[in-house]
Amino acid sequence: MSEPSTGTVGDGHRAEHRAGPAPVPGRAEAAALADRVDAQPWRTLLAEIDAHGCAATGPILTPQECAEFTAMWDDLTRFRSTVDMARYRFGEGTYRYFAHPVPDPIMELRAAFYRKLLPLARSWADRLGDAAPWPEEFGDWLDICHAAGQTKPTPILLRYHAGDWNALHRDLYGELVFPLQIVIGLDRSGIDHTGGEFLLVEQRPRAQSKATVSVLEQGHALVFTTRDRPTPSSRGWSRAPIRHGVSRVRSGVRHTLGLVLHDAE
Template sequence: MTIIPTPELGDRVATVNWEVVVDELNEHGSALTDRLLTPEECRAVSALYDETERFRATVDMARFRFGSGQYRYFTHQLPDVVRELREALYPRLLPVARDWADKLGQPAPWPDSFGEWLEMCHLAGQSKSAQILLRYGAGDWNALHRDVFGEMVFPLQVVIGLDAPGTDFTGGEFLMVEQRPRAQSRGSSTTLPQGHGLVFTTRDRPIASKRGWSTGPMRHGVSTVRSGRRHTLGLVFHDAS
């Protein structure tokens, strides 16, 4: 069993320039953070993929026409690194979630306490872990999609790159496509540095218009990995049904 030390994870999250992250989220629907995990920690998390007892389910993306590649859902017995990152990131993202809900005139059910929010998910029938470890090989990709895990939804997620682009793999950029009102869709791609997080919208974001704010649906995916192997850790702030 792989043991992953997790020193100062909360401190690393705290030192992220959140003002810049929030500005980019509001402008683009996604934003890179500073480094959250060291290369050694990234390799240790990647190695968990072969410890099958840590996971409740494995999904072959080609089977479900999601793309090509594989990912696994952790059980609720999360590695400390995953648990601590979620707990540290939730209060940083909570103000954005509430601000977006206010702009769109939507409910904002998220309490200050992350534990209380997870209890609300469980009471609503969403009791399965949604934390994901993904593995892509050469030729693999992830189709553009919006995540749906149930009615209780936190509007932001974080994906952390665990391998070094250009060294461990090529290709495999993180993709986002924004459906703009009465206009053609707009796409973007992000190369995810090893150990850095990308905060992105789960489903949509508010877009300013002449009449106030409108909902901007967004989809995300991964471009084709051209060589090597790419692992990422997906942090979701609600549980699944």
């Protein structure tokens, strides 16, 4: 997701209102979130991500937790920036970057996913001949980002109404990048909204692009490639650029929680 330098709270093209703080799961619940991430079938998931650039988990959030995250939308004090996609020709819709302090459950989820995805990130870097600057602990990785000037939190809450969509893009916010990220569906596809499928497009070397379409189930996560993934070639490994977006929402309202695993300049 791109972040315009002019994006500030209040940029959204739909009227918003301030409300009291939405409930946030406590630390005990946040720890349980990490347990749910750990319990996913990671051997299968990592193999699918390695082969195709993305994979869907089972349930991570309960419907009540999804509703609690969605309710945060109206509390502008939680966010550092609001971006109206149409204003910057990113598509149609609105997204908001969480401010410091990022809610504990979101940080717990980021750290839990980071731990599980780190081996694949390092493997990809080795195959592509890239640096692998990621330490064992997520907090240490954020310290490295912050020391390099990438101090702004990147978790986002996204809202799409009927007719909204998101152009193909990559979420790069500085020189330091983690190669995998996560999006979690917060609404019921086919009930709360129709359309709004997640799109992943891979640019294949000397071939036409390959597209993957995924439906985000409520509370389920989709792990996907941030920038590039290695693909076999006659010379060993090639770099396949990947972009993601969202198809047009046909009815209702679609909310998602985006978890980028590096911070922004």
